[in-house]
Amino acid sequence: MKSLNVISNHFTVSAPIVQENLLEKYRSMSNLDVKFLNKLYYGNHELEMKQLEKVLIENPLFKTETQEELSRQDEREVGIKKMRVIFDEGRRIVEPSTLYNDPQRFLIFGLPTLIYNQAIATKFSVSFILYFKTIDNLGTEIHQKYKDRLIEQQSDVGCFALTELGHGSNVRSIMTTAHYDPKKEEFIINTPTDLAMKFWIGGASQTATIAVVFAQLYIDGKSEGPHVFLVPLRDKRTFEVLPGLIIGDCGKKNGQDGIDNGFIIFNNYRIPRENLLNRFSNVTKEGKFETTIPNIDKRFAVQLGSLSQGRLMIIGSSPRLLGYATKIALRFAAMRRQFGKPDEKEEVPLIEYPLHQYRLFPLVASVIACKITGTKVYEMWQDCLPELFDPESTKVPEIHAITSSLKAIHSWIAMRGIQECREACGGLGYSYYSKLGILRNNFDINQTWEGDNNVLLQQTAKYLIDIMQALVKGKKVQTQTCHWIKKTPVEGQQNETTTEEEFLRGENLYAVFQHRTNLLLQKSGMKLAMAMAQDKTANPIDLWNNTQVFHLNALSKSFGELFIVQQFHTFIKKLENDELKTNKDTKEALSKLFQLFCLSKIEADLGTFRDGDYLTSEHGDFVRNSILRLCGELKRHIIPLVETFYPIDELMDSMIAPGSGDLYGSIVNKVYGAPKVFQRIQNWEDIYLKK
């Protein structure tokens, strides 16, 4: 242990008892197919990602987060410098536009950055996905130069200004105005009230020179709904805010302090007519409004397109960040002993406790489940791209529905999972140097931005209700995600499996999730219909809101979980019939993780699964018994498995999870190396002697 050297500078402490390397021991318990698992994790992008990874490991600018204890201002300065380095090095490896047009590739290439520091990853998402994609999606040729300015000249840094102080979820009602002035051929942007100030805009307060701004377009006093404008914010030579704007900082946050979220107030701020992103709507010189999407709401939906891609990033990054946390917590669980048995010399490693397994192993199952699902959704997205701006596309609403649900589920699973990891590491998990608190605090906001989870679920519900209504009316419905919908009532049906083995079969587990989703869909539809029948004058929005709890909200979650189960199930079937080839241990581990994922989700909502006695008490026992058995059986696979999770040891930034297996050496070294470790309290004379 290096630590002893440090201590011996003070005086000698007798050498510690040489301990068995437990991490090595657990690592060698299963022979997992690392290549196969890497392919699952990184798709085809591992090699290019590795090149970027090298930069973060080798460039001395990149100290680990837990080493730096920066003030908010310093964090920003250092953050932007790092972003520049990553950008410069990254574009040598992959051409930026190929990246942001392929979410899976963007995700994997961005992994080192994400794992290293979530705020820097956010900076990339804001400028690549929110800013660039908005220009790509909504702009025309003349607007492309604004992207090039960043990519080629690195002079522009863009931000995305949608949210206002008064409107976040309901951005349809933003209050910033853009009036057209035909005399000067300019738009005049205004912030009519405090509530209308742009708020939370990532990058706006200190770093961005330009923004895509959403504002209500007015022509001759008539509103044409929200439109998007390119709006310069700062003088690029002095970096001062341009006249006519007030820009300030939203202040300290619960996390992500590396990104400078700002507010923007416009006071008769003028921009040229060409700055309207005019792919779908245009204003002529004379002030005539033209549009290819006459429906104002559909037009708005199209304008929000880049948010969907943001959601895809959350779907993909959530399991990776949770994977990081589980890697920390499980390595710790393998190395940390606590409590012994009489007659045994050594205490028991935490990982041996069934309770500890039960707390952590289902999280690992979730990581795999969400990863597989994410990949599928990325495929669906790529497939849907050609239709993205076709108002008649059936794929677009569907991908919107499924990503809305999955964004919510994945981010909830990760948030709650990271917190469980922190708790499972006891006091040491509360150390900043465990990284678990950092992961949680930064991650938290994924539940809110790019659409608040509970609000997104309502959009999914709307899709499902629409599909069901269409089906009931006998319409033909094009769908990849809704084959499970039954037109006949499912209430009163019973699951017919009678043994644990039958219950655990993939087909059955899949059927169980289908049942719950059908039940909730039918119940929700019924409740809505009955309420409408009872009170014909009632406001449909009230009925909708009254049907959220236990109905539409639960339905959307159930739908998302069903989709995950379906993807995982399909994957396992491919393993079983050798469509996907791997070794025995890997097959066993993944199959058991599939079961564990399903069972722990059933257990968490057993009340609903038992509704209408679809499952019986005995099924409940199957579920619980199997969870325990599976955890026990998975023990030998779990460390080798989390070892394949990102990041590699050079980027692991947790003192409680050293790859060497030397837990206590790692802790002591980290703590001894922290700033001001040996110190009286500042100004101690003032505090103590004056008394």
Next chain:
Amino acid sequence: MKSLNVISNHFTVSAPIVQENLLEKYRSMSNLDVKFLNKLYYGNHELEMKQLEKVLIENPLFKTETQEELSRQDEREVGIKKMRVIFDEGRRIVEPSTLYNDPQRFLIFGLPTLIYNQAIATKFSVSFILYFKTIDNLGTEIHQKYKDRLIEQQSDVGCFALTELGHGSNVRSIMTTAHYDPKKEEFIINTPTDLAMKFWIGGASQTATIAVVFAQLYIDGKSEGPHVFLVPLRDKRTFEVLPGLIIGDCGKKNGQDGIDNGFIIFNNYRIPRENLLNRFSNVTKEGKFETTIPNIDKRFAVQLGSLSQGRLMIIGSSPRLLGYATKIALRFAAMRRQFGKPDEKEEVPLIEYPLHQYRLFPLVASVIACKITGTKVYEMWQDCLPELFDPESTKVPEIHAITSSLKAIHSWIAMRGIQECREACGGLGYSYYSKLGILRNNFDINQTWEGDNNVLLQQTAKYLIDIMQALVKGKKVQTQTCHWIKKTPVEGQQNETTTEEEFLRGENLYAVFQHRTNLLLQKSGMKLAMAMAQDKTANPIDLWNNTQVFHLNALSKSFGELFIVQQFHTFIKKLENDELKTNKDTKEALSKLFQLFCLSKIEADLGTFRDGDYLTSEHGDFVRNSILRLCGELKRHIIPLVETFYPIDELMDSMIAPGSGDLYGSIVNKVYGAPKVFQRIQNWEDIYLKK
């Protein structure tokens, strides 16, 4: 709105639409009996608490947490200064020893500090409860002076050194040694290995001059188990660490950075014989060991007595901190509008959404439930005090069992509740200035310290199994908390209520929780017995560990919830039969909150309640329908109710919950007033122009 003044210094923004004061509107919807609710909240200690509160409001040293953005080192310095002020002013109001001998009084008197800054409250808990009480509990007359030195001369600051790097939950196995040297009549304290270093010791790294240190006592090489010693740490004139010690800082944490947790390494560190706290064990000059508690484990249990009182503080403070969070989230919910209805000018306040009610109202019910329960437990504790060190007492193991369970449940409820509050406030809940992140990050550790929740539950389970075994053997059992235990099997019993009304009766709800607890107790007992019968050679500790998940762990939680339900139920009965007198609205609100509390707990674990078909699908519908109805009915009471939660407006430190009702004015003022709000990024020339 004041904000407009600030803005108008730059230029004019047209005045905001004058909005209805929604907070006032919701406040006036119910006529709650504030005096009655205050009594419930503060017991008899409101007036003295108010005096201390005044100090925090009036003394300019006390800037709010969200105003100060301090470095770790500054936070500590400022923290200890504030602690001194509170201490000085506080002792003028109440004599310190009356305080720390009465947990309820300590809690209420400490409320302003707790709400103001959790780390400062921790400092008080460490020195008053952990340090002082250890001396009181285990010391004899000669040791009292160490307390007086703090109280009278304010020269000593004490800390509590139990945990080591290698041992936190299993402190019975700590490795620090204390060998007696009869020649010099001294103990020699040593840290034999890295794992034995004292770790996490609150106050040790920078502020404490003395510690109570737990070490294995050796006489002539023979171990007598852990004992407690008074150990000087620093020279009080220079504040330097004394020779023979290494003391350092554990570093940055996920929260509570105001408290300086440190590690301590002892190298043949000598202390006088008298420094052994020798109430129960003594070492004579000659080196003879004497004890009044021959059993080494019982002796150790007694030595941990002050931790129990620490647990009481968590039981009492959890609902208060959650109360603070719900006050923030619900005020916000009343003032924040989002989404409208066609034909209505104004958007709908969040509090009107059933989904939002469902997310937050059960948390308010928990606050009340846990508060009532806490008060009861404090009474039991006071009642038990005279027997605290009587190894034959039946009350001591009982209070230990119930506080262990409640410490876990209360802290979990609060932690998860605070997080839900943050999420319910959307992006603004992610602002540091909402205070919700601060509350969560500091609170988190309550789940771990004073005994990790999952470990504590095992101690409760042990008590319950012992009681059941005694009962089965026909022994007479003295208990205040276990009257519900049935000797006859409950599996297969059914709840006989057939209407929602019947189901909701207090007696029935109470019976439902009794049933679950009996079921889990019987199942756990059975599982243990069967496992033992199956394999007579098995290690009982393995059997125990294998019976945690879904059994003993669930049992202990169920027992704690049952106790809460019982206390709340008793309280409601007193309201109903006018033993407690209050007005109609208050009665209605509290009765409905009682039902909501029970129902939301049933809903969360419906799977278990449905086991053996004790509850039917129809009961499940009762539960869900009633939750929704109750939320709707509670809407008019909820704001007036949270308004009675601590703190008062002068100490409210959340920009999203101003008492004035002017949500946006408050936000704008706060954000404008934060440090460096209008600023280019530091060293922007380096970052941007060099390109």
